[in-house]
Amino acid sequence: MLGYIARRIIVMIPTVLAISAISFIIIQLPPGDYLTTYINELQSRGESVDPGRIEFLRQAYGLDKSNIEQYFFWLGNALRGDFGYSFEYNLPVTAVVGDRMFLTVLVTFATTIFIWIVSFPIGIYSATHQYSIGDYSLTFLGFIGLATPNFLLALVLLYLANVYFGTSIGGLMDPSYIDQPMSWGKFLSVLEHLWVPVIVIGTSGTAAMIRRLRANLLDELQKQYYVTALAKGLPRRRALFKYPLRMALNPFIADIGSLLPSLISGATIVSVVLNLPTTGPLLLSALQSQDMYLAGSFVFWLAGLTVVGVLLSDLALAALDPRIRLGGGAMR
Amino acid sequence: MPHYVNSADWDPYHSEALTAKQEAYFLAPQWKLMWWKLRRHRLAVIAGLVLALMYASTLVSEVLAPYEQRTRNTQFIFAPPQTMHFFHDGDFVGPFVYGYDVTLNRERMQWEYAENTAKVDRIRFFCRGDPYEFWGMIEADFHLICPAEGGTLFLLGTDRLGRDILSRMIYGARISLTVGLVGIIVSFALGIVIGGLAGYYGGWVDNLINRIIEIFQSFPQLPLWMALSAALPANWSPLLIYFGITIILGLVEWTGLARAVRSKLLALREEDFATAAFLMGASPRRVIFRHLMPSFMSHLIASATLSIPGMILGETALSFLNLGLRPPITSWGVLLNEAQDINAVALYPWLIFPVVPVIVVVLAFQFLGDGLRDAADPYK
Numbered sequence: 030m031l032g033y034i035a036r037r038i039i040v041m042i043p044t045v046l047a048i049s050a051i052s053f054i055i056i057q058l059p060p061g062d063y064l065t066t067y068i069n070e071l072q073s074r075g076e077s078v079d080p081g082r083i084e085f086l087r088q089a090y091g092l093d094k095s096n097i098e099q100y101f102f103w104l105g106n107a108l109r110g111d112f113g114y115s116f117e118y119n120l121p122v123t124a125v126v127g128d129r130m131f132l133t134v135l136v137t138f139a140t141t142i143f144i145w146i147v148s149f150p151i152g153i154y155s156a157t158h159q160y161s162i163g164d165y166s167l168t169f170l171g172f173i174g175l176a177t178p179n180f181l182l183a184l185v186l187l188y189l190a191n192v193y194f195g196t197s198i199g200g201l202m203d204p205s206y207i208d209q210p211m212s213w214g215k216f217l218s219v220l221e222h223l224w225v226p227v228i229v230i231g232t233s234g235t236a237a238m239i240r241r242l243r244a245n246l247l248d249e250l251q252k253q254y255y256v257t258a259l260a261k262g263l264p265r266r267r268a269l270f271k272y273p274l275r276m277a278l279n280p281f282i283a284d285i286g287s288l289l290p291s292l293i294s295g296a297t298i299v300s301v302v303l304n305l306p307t308t309g310p311l312l313l314s315a316l317q318s319q320d321m322y323l324a325g326s327f328v329f330w331l332a333g334l335t336v337v338g339v340l341l342s343d344l345a346l347a348a349l350d351p352r353i354r355l356g357g358g359a360m361r
Numbered sequence: 362m363p364h365y366v367n368s369a370d371w372d373p374y375h376s377e378a379l380t381a382k383q384e385a386y387f388l389a390p391q392w393k394l395m396w397w398k399l400r401r402h403r404l405a406v407i408a409g410l411v412l413a414l415m416y417a418s419t420l421v422s423e424v425l426a427p428y429e430q431r432t433r434n435t436q437f438i439f440a441p442p443q444t445m446h447f448f449h450d451g452d453f454v455g456p457f458v459y460g461y462d463v464t465l466n467r468e469r470m471q472w473e474y475a476e477n478t479a480k481v482d483r484i485r486f487f488c489r490g491d492p493y494e495f496w497g498m499i500e501a502d503f504h505l506i507c508p509a510e511g512g513t514l515f516l517l518g519t520d521r522l523g524r525d526i527l528s529r530m531i532y533g534a535r536i537s538l539t540v541g542l543v544g545i546i547v548s549f550a551l552g553i554v555i556g557g558l559a560g561y562y563g564g565w566v567d568n569l570i571n572r573i574i575e576i577f578q579s580f581p582q583l584p585l586w587m588a589l590s591a592a593l594p595a596n597w598s599p600l601l602i603y604f605g606i607t608i609i610l611g612l613v614e615w616t617g618l619a620r621a622v623r624s625k626l627l628a629l630r631e632e633d634f635a636t637a638a639f640l641m642g643a644s645p646r647r648v649i650f651r652h653l654m655p656s657f658m659s660h661l662i663a664s665a666t667l668s669i670p671g672m673i674l675g676e677t678a679l680s681f682l683n684l685g686l687r688p689p690i691t692s693w694g695v696l697l698n699e700a701q702d703i704n705a706v707a708l709y710p711w712l713i714f715p716v717v718p719v720i721v722v723v724l725a726f727q728f729l730g731d732g733l734r735d736a737a738d739p740y741k
Contacts, residue, residue, distance in 0.1 A: 047576045055585070058592035176723040178674045180681060181716045184700060191707045287578070294583035298678050302701075312584060313682060316591040324591075328584055335579040 033347055037340060044336055049107070052329040053100045056321045066319050067116070103322065107329075113322030117315065122326045125311070130330055133307040135219075136226055136300075137292050137334070143231045144238055144288070145281060152242030156277075157269065159247065171236035179295040183229045183302040226303055230295040234288055241280045249273035282349065285342035289335045297331075395659055398736040405732020408725040415722065419535040426528035427506050427514050429491035430691050434513065434523035436463060439709045440474050442518040449481050457483040460512055471708075482512030518711035520699055529691050530715050536692035538722065540607050540676040541669040547611025549665055552618025557649050559619070560626025567623070574616045585613055586675055590684045599690040606685055610672045621664050625657040659737040667730035670723040677719055693719050 064086060071077075094102065103113055112122040155164045249255065250273055258268040300309030308327055315324040379387065389397075399405055418425055434440075443458040460480030466473050490507035494500050508514035517527040559570035589609045593602055629635060630653065638652045679685030680694025681701065688695060696715040700706050706713060 044572070044576055044579070048579065051576070051580070055588045055592070058589070172724060172727060173720075176670070176720050176727060178677060178716075178719065178723075180678060181697070181713070181719070184703070184706065184713060185716070187703045188706050188710060188713070191703065290579065290581040293581035297581065297583045297587070298682065301682060313587065313684075316587055316684070324588065328580070328588055331584050332580045335581065339579065 030347070034344060037343055041336060041340060045333060048332045048336070049104060049329055050100065052325050052332065053103060055328060056325040057096055057099075103325070107326075112326040115315075115320055115323040117318055117320045117323070122323050125323060126308070126326060126330065129306060129308050129311060132305070133293070133296060133331075134334065136223065136230070136296055136305070136307055137289065139223055139227045140231045140234070140292055140296070141285070141288065143227045144234045147231070148235050148238035148242060149281070152239045152246065153269075153274070155239065155243040156246035156250065167239070171239050174232035175236040177232065179229055179233060180298045180302045182232060183226075183299045186225060186229060187303070226296070226299055226305060229299050229303075230292060233295065234292060238280070238284065238288075241284065242277060245277040245280060246273060249276045279346070279350065282342050282346050286335075286339040289338040293331050293334065391659065395733075395736045399732050402732035402735060404728045405736075408728035408732070411721065411725045412729060415534060415718075415725075416538060418531065419538055422532050422535050423493045423495050423501070424503060425505050426525075426531040427490065427504060427508060427516075428525040428528040429493045430524070430529050430532040431689070432491050432524060432528075434515075434519060434525070436523070437461065437474075437513060437515065437519050438472055438523045439521060440472075440513070440515050440519045440523070441709075442711050443476075443513070443515050445484070445516065454481065455483060457481050457509070458512070458514060458516075480512075482509035482514070484514060485509060517714045518709070520696075520712065521705075526696070526711060526714055529696055530693065530718060533691045533693045533696055533715065534718065536603065536686065536690060537673060537676060537694065537719070540603075540610065540692070541672040541726075543604070543607040544610035544614065544672040545665050545669050547608055548615035548618055548668070549661075551611070551615035553622055553654075553661075555615070556619035556622030557626060560623040561630060561645055561649055561653075563627065567627075570619070570623070574619060577613075577616045580613075582613055582671075582675070583678060586610070586679055587682065587684055589613075590679055599687060603686060603690060606676060606679065607672075610675050613675075614668055614672060617668060618661065618664060621661060622657075625660065626653060629653050629656055660734070663730055663733035663737045666726060666733055669730075670726040673719070673722060673726075 064083060068083065106113065110123065112126070114120075115122050115125050118125050151167055155167055158164050252273070255268060255273050258272060259265065263271070296307060297309040297312065299305070300307040301313060304310065308331065312324060312327045312331075314320075315327065423429075428434075440461060443461070445456050445458060447453060447456060449457065459476040459478050460482050461474045462477045464473050464475070465471075485507045486505065488504055488507040489502045490504040492500065492502040506514070515525050515527070517525075517530070519525055520529070555570060559567040586609060589612070590606060593605045593609075597605065626649070630648075635648060635652055638648050643652070676685055676692060677694035677697065680687075680692055681697050683698065686692050686695055693715045697713070697719075700712040700715075
């Protein structure tokens with residue numbers, strides 16, 4: 030097991046490096062840099078631009094160097110935990126990102142749990158009652174969930190909440206707790222607000238997971254070992270839980286890899302609509318104002334989150350399934 | 362018991378005689394088998410019809426829409442939807458709407474609309490209305506339906522500039538529906554070439570390409586789309602932006618298709634007919650495109666169908682965030698951009714109507730794709 034973990038982590042290193050390079054290239058794509066935006070802004074306000082100051086800023090941020098030098102400059106600092114400086118917020122990137130990244134992880138984690146809890150019983154029911162009315166209606170519901178864009182669902186929920194409850198369900202905590210240190214009250218307030226984004230982001234993933242579990246379980250239910258178990262007189266429920274269900278459970282863990290990027294995507298836009306203090310709105314504004322270190326770090330961290338998630342899911346899978354642990358680690 | 366011998370001639374094929382119907386089935390080409398199988402999939406057929414109708418409508422959007430997409434009815438800002446009636450005072454008068462009485466509520470600074478049941482505006486059919494340029498070239502003013510002379514026809518209400526939302530939705534279909542098609546062509550080409558290379562050569566090429574695909578797949582799509590479309594220069598014309606967006610959508614989506622091509626090729630190149638072609642000196646390109654590709658093309662088309670809705674949703678999301686298409690181009694995402702402010706939606710809920718076609722199209726593609734995927738393997 031230890032060898033497997035080591036191998037898996039070593040494979041991860043080039044992936045992370047490539048991701049950092051791609052993130053950097055993407056944020057370099059727009060013509061100009063933050064300073065040109067900044068100069069334009071000053072000039073439009075009619076303020077004079079001091080060339081000396083601009084030159085000083087350019088050097089301080091390393092913007093006068095070539096792109097490749099800038100990349101290694103950024104990467105070298107990033108390895109030491111310094112992701113650069115956000116021009117717009119006048120703060121180190123880590124300070125701006127830190128809290129929001131934590132909330133993004135929280136929302137994503139809660140959504141994953143939500144998807145598991147909801148799709149597990151529904152998937153089992155759909156498979157054991159194939160072609161029943163319940164199966165059809167649940168499948169149809171799943172399709173609707175799959176087809177409705179996350180942010181539109183958020184919009185509709187906001188609208189309904191506004192009409193029927195007269196309250197705003199946006200945000201991730203009560204306004205009085207914003208910028209307060211973590212406390213028990215703040216934690217509870219976050220929990221109270223968390224369910225809306227979790228449901229909104231979770232719908233599409235749930236549908237996919239239900240269909241996956243149903244298909245897997247249906248395959249297993251036709252296999253001989255299950256028929257044998259039934260023939261030998263094992264109660265149906267016991268036979269189901271003892272053997273085929275365990276086999277069909279793999280997607281729950283193996284799919285985290287493909288689930289995470291879509292969850293983070295969903296969370297990005299839903300948080301803009303619901304005005305959540307996660308990464309979405311900040312990434313949007315950073316991209317629009319060419320606050321490159323901030324935007325780049327966001328893209329890098331979001332992708333890194335996926336890589337870590339996949340690593341964890343692979344490790345969990347290896348712990349559960351000896352075929353993977355011993356078979357050299359061919360994934361998915 | 363005497364030994365019995367049938368005096369008739371021995372017919373070696375008598376047990377295998379096929380009816381005409383069976384023969385037609387066994388000799389049918391693959392696409393025909395697929396079509397037969399698809400036809401039995403009711404939902405997929407209905408979905409296909411819905412999509413065909415919607416795509417057909419994009420050819421004649423100008424004629425179908427009661428108003429031109431930029432027509433501003435400045436007296437009817439944020440007018441609520443008008444309902445269609447057939448009977449007035451118990452008499453049948455055909456489809457009509459009641460005209461609006463407009464008053465300005467000075468307290469809330471809002472226009473208020475009340476139905477004036479004395480004002481019967483009969484809807485006209487095959488009529489002359491707003492002038493438009495058909496496909497931007499031919500000037501015309503012929504419409505399928507128009508408001509009554511001097512009357513209005515806002516079946517889905519108007520927006521903040523008094524533009525008819527239904528008309529704008531009909532125009533928006535042209536952009537929103539084609540974004541997915543152009544995008545899928547880009548990702549199809551990329552997927553086939555890159556996946557083909559990996560699957561055909563195997564070995565280190567396969568390894569390298571697989572790694573690259575893995576890296577691409579670990580990027581969350583939306584942030585990647587956002588970052589890439591933020592990179593589109595602001596001074597591009599709307600048309601260039603449109604193509605830029607479609608290419609970005611395609612660039613991010615190719616990985617799934619490439620994987621499908623790769624795994625199919627890896628399995629197929631071990632087949633005898635592939636070896637035979639290779640031994641007869643066929644070039645890799647010929648082996649891939651002439652011999653291997655046809656065997657899984659149907660499967661590819663099915664998976665491509667399933668990834669179109671993702672692109673349509675992507676465009677909608679980007680435009681909604683102001684990062685995608687921009688006015689004067691009208692797409693469903695651009696229309697929904699108006700609904701970004703929740704206070705506006707609470708006051709004027711008809712602004713979220715463009716959600717409906719988005720959901721319908723995505724569902725239809727999903728059902729059609731599922732049907733195609735089942736039909737792609739007609740022997741099963």
